[in-house]
Amino acid sequence: MTKATALVGDVAAPRANVPALAELVHGYEFSRDVVMLNNDRPDFSEAIRAMRTNIVARHLGDGRRGLAITAPDADSMCTFTSVNLAVAMAQIGVSTLLVDGNMRTPGVDSFIRPTSPTLGLAQCLAMQCSAHEALHANIVPNLSIVYSGGEAPNAHELLGGEQFTKLVQTYLRDFDLTIIDTPPAKAFADARRIAGVVGYATVIARRDISLMSEIVGFAESLLEDGTQIIGTVLCEV
Structure with missing residues (x-):
């Protein structure tokens, strides 16, 4: 992994030759x-731990309980970072x-997949299920997940409603930290909406993929929305 400077941490891409899904634990x-659950990538694990240390000190330490993980591009490893950071936080x-x-x-669900069909965020926001019904509690100790509920063509409308704000407020009350993975900001406005409701965001960029002008432009749009950016992550490949 080539070393680089970032406010939160540097990460490396997952290996292409690992199986997509390799282990079955308690129905997942x-x-x-x-x-963070194996020893396959000690370089990445250490980067995530460094990121965790910063978040505990600079975010949780100030009483903040929510964080949107955002990126301009689809290939910036946003979900990879979200999942492993969530596991790392649960581990402490x-x-x-x-x-x-x-x-x-x-x-x-490509990282932690339930073995049976499940309700998720889309159904909660469409008032088709309760927050409790969509919650997968303590999949591993201290880690719960709400899945997306599948693709929703009206995703921005669902996120723009009052129900999403109420749902996030419930999550922030019930958990020490709520991490929300977001779609690429260059393609959709959803990330800005999610970050605006949560109030805090980390911006993920990837070397040779993300353009500096797009990163800066996206960061400026978050700040205009009143979102506080707590750091950036540069993914090295």
């Missing part, structure tokens, strides 16, 4: 790319909720 299939005893807020191309 875990990808080998959940590197932080009651953590991971929400797949990407109802365009959901990705959390």
Whole structure:
């Protein structure tokens, strides 16, 4: 991994030759790319731990309980970072909720997949189920997940409603930290909406993929929305 400077941490891409889903635990299939649960990528694990240290000190330490993980591009490893950061926080005893807020191309279930069909965020926002019914509690100790509920063509309308704000407020009350994975900001406005409701965001960029002008432009749009950016992550490949 080439070393680089970032406010939160540097990460490396997952290996292409690992199986997509490799382990079955308590009704869930875990990808080998959940590197915080195995020793496959010690370089990435250490980067995530460094990121965790900064978040505990600079975010949780100030009483903040929510964080949107955002990126301009689809290939910036946003979901990879969201999942592994959520696991890392749970490992130190932080009651953590991971929400797949990407109802365009959901990705959390490619890392931790329930073995039976499940309700999710889309159904909650459409008032088709309760928050409790969509919650997968303590998949591993201290880590709960709300999946996307599948692709939703009206995702932005669902996120723009009052129900989403109420749901996030419930999550922030019930968990020490709520991490929400978001779709690529260059393609959809959803990430800005999610970050605006949560109030805090980390911006993910990837070398040779993300353009500096797009990163800066997206960061400026978050700030205009009143979102506080707590750091950036540069993914090295």
